[in-house]
Amino acid sequence: MGGELTVVEPLIFAASHPGRRAVRFPVASAVAASAAAGQPALPAAQLRSRAARLPEVSELDLLRHFNRLSHLNHAIDLGFYPLGSCTMKYNPKVNEWAARLPGLAESHPLDPDELAQGSLELEWLLAELLKEISGFAALSLQPAAGAHGELTGLLMARAYHRSRGDAATRTKVLVPDSSHGTNPATATMVGYSAVTIPSNDRGGIDLAALKAALGPDTAALMITNPSTLGIFEDQIDQVLSAVKAAGAIAYMDGANLNAILGRFRPGEAGFDVMHFNLHKTFSTPHGGGGPGAGPVGVSERLAPFLPGPLPMLADGDPEAVIRNAWRGRSTPDARFALEAADARPSAIGRVRSFTGNFGMFVRAYTYIRSNGDAGLRQVSNDAVLAANYLRVQLAGSFDLPYDRICKHEVVLSGRRQKREHGVSTLDMAKAILDHRIHPPTIYFPLIVEEAMMIEPTETESLETLDRFVETMRAIAEQAASDPDALRGAPLTTPVGRLDEATAARRPDLRHEFGAT
C-alpha cells in the first residue's frame, strides 16, 4: 500500500515535522525541582528507550486535518439517516451546552459526596425519570452501552437463580431468531447457551415454540419489543405469563423504546429487567460509535442484585425533592450520597468504574426535561407515524414481508429486485449513498431475505420523508431499467466500494512509521 494509491486525506503522520507542536506546558519552578531532588528518582532501567513517534504538527495543521476528515462523513446534522435499530434522531444542542457546564464537566467521581451534590442529584433524578417512563422499581445507571446493560441483566438473572438454588440447572437463554447479535453474544459471555425461538408469520415470537422451549432449564428470555421487525408483540402478555410460569427471568432489550413512550411501560407489563439505550431514545449523540449509555431497570425481585454503588437520597423527603426539581428548585435539607460499598451484599459487583457515563446522563436528563410528558408522547406518536407512512409509500416498490401496522421502524425486502434483476439490497444501499442519504440497516434482521430496516425517527419533516420515498422508488425503477448503474454505485462519495475481503485477509491495522 502507499505510493500507487490515491489518498483522499493523508494520515496525520504525513503532516508531521520535527519540532512542531500545538500545545506547550510550563516547566517546573526551581523551588519544585529542588524539593523533588530529594525524593526517589525514576529507576533508570525502567525508562523508555525511544520516544513514541507521535505526530509533531501545528494546531492549524491539526485542525485542518480533522476538519477535512469530518467532511468525509455523512451525519444526522447533514442529512437523513434512517439506520434501523439505531434511532438516528436529531441531537439537540442544548444537551451539549449542559454537558459542558464546568460544575458538571469538572466534577471528579471520587470527590467527597458533599462536594458532588449536583452530580448525585442529577443521577438520582434521571433514575427516577427512567423508572417512571419504564415502570421499573429500581435502576442502575452504571452500564456504558446497551450490550453492557445486557451483560448486567443476565448476570443479575443468574444471581437471582443462585439465590433460589437452581442456577446450576438453568443453563439456557431463549432469544428470538430476529434478535440483535448482542443478545446471544451476551448469553455466551455469562456462560449460558443461547436457544433460538422462531418468529411466526405475523412477525411476532412463535408462542407455541416458546412454550415448548421454556422449562426448568431456562434462565431467561431476551426479547426486543417492538421486535427488530418494528412490530409490537401483540401476545406479549401471554409471553410474559409463560416465562413467569417457567420461573425464568423476562429480559427486554430496550433498543426500540422510541416506539412506545407513554403507551407501554415494560416494568408495569411484567418484565423483570430492561436496558435503555440513552444514545437511541434519549438523543445522546452516537459519536461515530459511542459513547453511549445502557442503564438497566429492574423489578423488585432483581433490585438486590443491581451493580452499585447507587446514588441515594440519604436525607430528605423524596416526594419533596421530585416536586421541587420538577419546578427547577433545590430542596435545602436534601442530601444525596453514594450507597455504602456493602449496602447490598447480593449485588453482582461492578460492571465498570465509577457510576457510569455521566456526561450522557446530563444530556439525557436535559432531553427528558425539555420534552416533558407531552413531548415524549409526541416522540413516539411521530416516530410511529413516520415509519408507517414510509411503509405504505414504499410497499408498492419493495416486498413487505409483514403487511401490518408497524411501530417506529419498518423492514422491507429487496428480494424482488434480486430475483428479477439481480440487484441486491447491498447494491441499492450503495445507490442511496449517491443521494446524500444514509442507507437503512441492511441484512438485519437475519430472518428477512435482502432486509432493509428503515427507521426515520420523529425528527424528520414530511418533505424529507417524501424525498426519501422518491429516491427509493427511483432506485427500484433503476433496478429494472439500469441494474449495472446500481452495481457500480456509489459514484459520488469520497471513495467507492472498498475491498473488505483483502482488508480481512491481509490486515493493515496501523501506520508503519518510517514508511510514510
Added chain:
Amino acid sequence: MLSAIGVSSLDDLFADIPATVRATRFEVPPPLTEQEVRAELARLADRNALPRISFLGAGAYRHLVPSVVGEVIGRSEFSTSYTPYQPEVSQGTLQSIYEFQSLICELTGMEVATASHYDGATATAEAALMACRLTRRDRIAISSAVNPQVRRVVETYCSGPGIEVVVVPADLAAGGSGLTGPDVAGGILDAGFACLVAQQPNFFGGIEPMRELAEAAHAVGAQFVAVVEPTSLALLQAPGEYGADIVAAEGQPLGIPLSYGGPYVGLMAARMESVRQMPGRLVGATSDAKGRRGYVLTLQAREQHIRREKAASNICTNQALCALAAATYLTAVGPAGLREVAELSVTQARHLAAAIEAAGLGERRFSAAYFAEVAIQLPDAARRHAELARQGIVGGYLIERDYPELRDTLLLAATELTRDEEIDAFVAALRATR
C-alpha cells in the same frame, strides 16, 4: 399522513398493544423551554462545590484538555454519525480510528490496538478473558496493587464464564516497597493460569518490576497483561519493551474531562498473532476499485453482529468520540508535550511529598520509587481529610476505603496543572488540622 396510512387516528397505530399491558401512568414533568432547562441544569451544576485545590487521582486525573480537542469532537460530522457500517460515507470516522489505533500502538509498543472499550476497567476485564481464550486456561492472577475498581470489574466479568480470580498480594506493609514481588507472583502462578495482571504505575503510584513480572508469567506459559497509565508512557518503558502480551489502559488522562466518571475510554493493545481473539472493533486500510485508499471495519468475524453467540465479546457501541478526543490530544501535545506533562506531574508529586515530609506532617508509606501519585501516612487521616474537604480542599484519596489495613494513608496525585501555590496552601491547611 394518517389517511395515506389508512387509519383515522394515531391511537389506531397502537391498537395492537394488548389492553392489559397498556401504560396506566406516565408522570413525567411538563416540557421546559430552552431557558428553563438551562436554568435547571445550571441549578444542578451549581450544587457541585468544585474543590479549589485537589490532589485526587485514584484512577481519574485532572489534566489540561487543550482547546483544540473540544473543537474537533464538537464537529457534528463526527458526533452525529454512527458506526461506520457504510464505509464510503464514514471515512472521517474510520480514518480517525485508524490513526487512533496507530497512536496507541506507538505509545504502548504493541502491534495492534482496538478502536476502544468502555473504560480501562472493562478493557482490563476483556484482556483477562482474552488471555483465557488464548491459553484455554480458566484461572487468572491479579496483583492487589491494581486499582480496586478495576479488580472488581475483572471479578464480575470473570464470574460470567466461571474464571477463577486469584489475588497476588503486593508488599503493602508499612515501610514495605508497595510493589508486587515477582517471587511472590511466581510462587502463586502455575500452568493453570491464563495470565498475570499488574498495573504500571500501580494504584499507589509505585513503579512495578514489570519485566520480572512478565517473566514470571511466561515461565508458566501464561500471558502478561499490563494495565498502564497513558501519560506515564512518555517517560516509562512501553509495555512492548518489557514483554507484555496484552495491554489495557484507562485513556481518560488523554484529553477527556473528569465529568463525574464518564464517558471515558478503554484502550487495548496486543500482538498481531492474538488479533483474532481480540474483542472490539478494528479498522483496517484497503482500497477501492479506482485505486483510492480507504478504511473499513475489518476482521468482523470476531464480533457480535457476525458471529452472535460465538463472538469474542458482545461489545457493539464503544467510545468512538472519546477515542477521537484521545487521538486529537496525542496529536496536539506531540512527543514533546506528552513528555512535559509527565515530567511536570512527576516533579510536582515529589515536590508535594517533600513539602509534607519537611513540615513533619507525614511520611511516604512505601519505599519504592513512585510516578506522579504517592501514598502518604499521617495521623488521623480520615478526620483531617473531611475537614479539608469542608474548606474546599480535597487531600487525595483515603486509601482505607479500599484497603482497610492501610489506615491513615492518603493517596495524593499531582499533574501538570498542580501549582506550587496549591502545594503551599495544602501544607498550611493540613498543618492546621493537626
